[in-house]
Amino acid sequence: MTNEELAIPDxxxxxxxxxxxxxxxxxxxxxxxxxxxxxxxxxRLPVVEVLRHRLEALDAGAEPHGSVPDHLPEVHAGLPGGGVTPATSGPPINPPSHGDPTNPAMPR
Structure with missing residues (x-):
């Protein structure tokens, strides 16, 4: 079964x-x-465990309730394709220099 044929999109x-x-x-x-x-x-063990526990709950008498949304906002909230662009990336990070001039134990 493909990802598109499953009951939960994506x-x-x-x-x-x-x-x-x-x-x-x-x-x-x-x-x-x-x-x-x-x-x-x-x-993925955590995913298998969540699914297995829900199956056990259904076997013990739990009933399905609610509905599955057509889309997943936490998955589709980003850019189309989910990539990072220069406009959405964080600021450049410069690595610290060796030593800390404010710390006498670690002079430059």
């Missing part, structure tokens, strides 16, 4: 912190598909 790019709230609307078959996809591709 699943591979969903931050772990947002994953729990995204999966509560999914039923067991959608969660199992996500788990199978994760194990076959990234196999």
């Amino acid at each position: 699943f591979d790019h969903v931050p772990l912190g947002a994953l729990r709230e995204r999966i509560v609307a999914l039923d067991r078959s959608d969660l199992q598909a996500l788990l199978d996809h994760e194990r076959a591709h990234g196999d």
Whole structure:
């Protein structure tokens, strides 16, 4: 199953912190598909654990609730393509010189 066919759009790019709230609307078959996809591709232990715990909750009687949004604002909030440009990068950083003239233990 490709990333586009999964119940959560851009699943591979969903931050772990947002994953729990995204999966509560999914039923067991959608969660199992996500788990199978994760194990076959990234196999990220924290993601596998979140999915596995939600499957256990459903097996224990929890019900899916809410809905999965069409897009993920935390994924699509950046630039198209997600790149950094000179306009969006931070200021240049100059490495410190050796020693600190204000510290007598480390003269220049």
